[in-house]
Amino acid sequence: MYGILSVAGLPLADPVYLFSLILGLIFVAMKLATWLRLPMIVLLIVFGAIVGMNGLGLIARDAQLILLERIGLLYIMLLAGLGLQLDFLHHAGKKVLTFGLLTFGVPFAIGFVTGQVLTQNLLVAVLLGILYSPHTLMAYPIVVAFGIGQQEAVSVAVGGSIITTVLTLMAYAIVKAIQAGGVGIDLWIKLLVLLPIVIVSCLKGLQYLAQRVIKDETHPQHAFVFVLAAMFLTASLTHAIGVDAIVGAFIAGLALSRSVPSQFMQQLEFVGNSLFIPIFALSVGVLSDPNVLIQHPENLGIAAFVILGAVGAKFLAAWLTGYCFKYDWAAIFTMFGLTMSRSALVLVIALFGRNAGLLSSGVFNAIVAYIAVTCLIGPVITTVAGKAIAAR
Numbered sequence: 001m002y003g004i005l006s007v008a009g010l011p012l013a014d015p016v017y018l019f020s021l022i023l024g025l026i027f028v029a030m031k032l033a034t035w036l037r038l039p040m041i042v043l044l045i046v047f048g049a050i051v052g053m054n055g056l057g058l059i060a061r062d063a064q065l066i067l068l069e070r071i072g073l074l075y076i077m078l079l080a081g082l083g084l085q086l087d088f089l090h091h092a093g094k095k096v097l098t099f100g101l102l103t104f105g106v107p108f109a110i111g112f113v114t115g116q117v118l119t120q121n122l123l124v125a126v127l128l129g130i131l132y133s134p135h136t137l138m139a140y141p142i143v144v145a146f147g148i149g150q151q152e153a154v155s156v157a158v159g160g161s162i163i164t165t166v167l168t169l170m171a172y173a174i175v176k177a178i179q180a181g182g183v184g185i186d187l188w189i190k191l192l193v194l195l196p197i198v199i200v201s202c203l204k205g206l207q208y209l210a211q212r213v214i215k216d217e218t219h220p221q222h223a224f225v226f227v228l229a230a231m232f233l234t235a236s237l238t239h240a241i242g243v244d245a246i247v248g249a250f251i252a253g254l255a256l257s258r259s260v261p262s263q264f265m266q267q268l269e270f271v272g273n274s275l276f277i278p279i280f281a282l283s284v285g286v287l288s289d290p291n292v293l294i295q296h297p298e299n300l301g302i303a304a305f306v307i308l309g310a311v312g313a314k315f316l317a318a319w320l321t322g323y324c325f326k327y328d329w330a331a332i333f334t335m336f337g338l339t340m341s342r343s344a345l346v347l348v349i350a351l352f353g354r355n356a357g358l359l360s361s362g363v364f365n366a367i368v369a370y371i372a373v374t375c376l377i378g379p380v381i382t383t384v385a386g387k388a389i390a391a392r
Contacts, residue, residue: 013064015064018059026044026274026275038376039138044278044285045285045371047282048283054288059286065279068279068280072280073246073348075249075277076277077247077253077345077348078253079253079269081251081253081256095152096162096163098325099159099317099335102321103339107310107317108171110132110316111128111129111130111131112125112126112129114306115127119360121358123358124359126171128306130168131310131346133167135342138343138375138378139337139381140338142383146389148334156321157339165250168345168349169244172244173243174191179356187242191243195241202234202252203254210259214226214259220267227252227256230255236248244352280344284347285368287364288368289361290365292361292365303370306363311340311370314336314340317339318339319336321335330385330388331385337380337381337385340374340378341377342375343371346367347371
């Protein structure tokens with residue numbers, strides 16, 4: 001084994017060695033996640049930290065890993081757009097809008113205050129507010145398994161996720177422009193004129209093309225390549241006007257959401273969940289440094305502060321919505337459990353903050369810890385509350 005590592009050289013730079021290790025780690029993470037009943041993304045982050053330069057030193061975050069990481073985060077946003085059915089906004093529209101604004105606004109406000117306390121930096125405080133706001137419907141398959149997927153509280157939680165995601169991406173685009181020094185009339189022209197043109201053009205154009213390409217089931221390979229091309233083309237358009245490429249990937253997903261049949265959606269998710277997204281999670285782990293939490297005990301306090309604030313904010317948003325619309329505690333906790341877990345989008349934004357120098361190593365690792373905790377607790381709360389609703 002030592003001889004192999006000596007030949008390969010550390011950190012691994014040869015694509016064959018690097019990809020072999022990455023795929024091996026993904027396979028082990030898949031098996032362990034099934035055995036331990038843990039979210040695979042949590043295990044991959046841990047594995048990344050172990051094999052990264054702050055651990056065993058097997059993998060460095062070089063150009064090869066950054067390329068794979070970039071593809072992974074675009075694919076995450078593509079699937080996020082594909083998975084958000086706009087029809088949810090028409091069902092219980094007022095309640096969806098209320099919850100969407102609350103589950104974005106309350107965490108943002110608490111995150112902003114937390115950022116001011118921790119850093120006394122306005123832009124970092126805004127970024128931390130954004131990091132508190134988005135969520136991943138990781139526990140949604142649980143409510144579907146209980147047969148309560150059509151319950152109003154579940155529909156409101158899913159519909160509110162659309163609003164939260166859109167607001168998060170817009171806020172993220174503004175923060176990124178400010179950090180790059182692009183504040184001025186040009187920024188607002190990009191956001192208020194050029195971006196809407198890109199959105200409308202892509203929504204109309206991609207839907208038109210998808211009806212002719214994806215509907216042709218005789219050539220599934222053509223459909224898959226078309227979706228990938230649409231993702232990169234739209235990402236390139238938003239990137240060209242100064243808006244982050246992940247916004248374009250999300251737009252592509254929304255544009256294609258009504259044209260992708262369930263079987264093809266499963267194939268897209270299979271590719272993403274088997275390769276691109278795991279590599280992204282592993283890359284985030286490589287960037288993290290658990291030693292920061294151990295060597296500097298004050299960072300454990302930061303992690304606890306962030307976790308309590310982020311979790312409490314989502315509960316407050318669910319409780320306020322339940323109070324406004326007379327939901328019982330089972331419905332409130334179901335909404336809370338569904339919207340507690342954070343993963344993909346938070347990882348994307350946290351990675352930007354770390355690379356841009358806005359997030360210190362301590363705060364970044366606190367964010368990674370809070371992702372792990374919420375991914376573990378969210379499904380548990382959803383299971384308990386979902387059983388209560390299903391038993392009615």
